[in-house]
Amino acid sequence: MRLSDLVGKEIVNITSGARLGTVGDSDLVIDEFTGEIDAIILPARNGVVGFWTDRQPLLIPWDSIVKIGAEVVIVELDDTYPGYTRRFPF
Secondary structure (H helix, E strand, O other), X not given: OOHHHHOOOEEXXXXXXXXXXXXXXXXXXXXXXXXXXXXXXXXXXXXXXXXXXXXXXXXXXXXXXEEEOOOEEEEOOOOOOOOHHHHOOO
């Protein structure tokens, strides 16, 4: 799979059903020695009308990816994952 195949896919958390963002809006952490993807970094989302701008980016480990489909990337993050509850407090 190429990076261009991932661009535009929605990232959805299987435990909550929440849409986390798209791969096109994110960055990748790549191991410089092996060339493997270590994680996806989703930028901090602003809340309604630009509130909650102090949010931290969400780092999704590559091992948390359950399935890459035609239109979505399904990940498994629970409420105990660091940074997840800070970003999505619902």
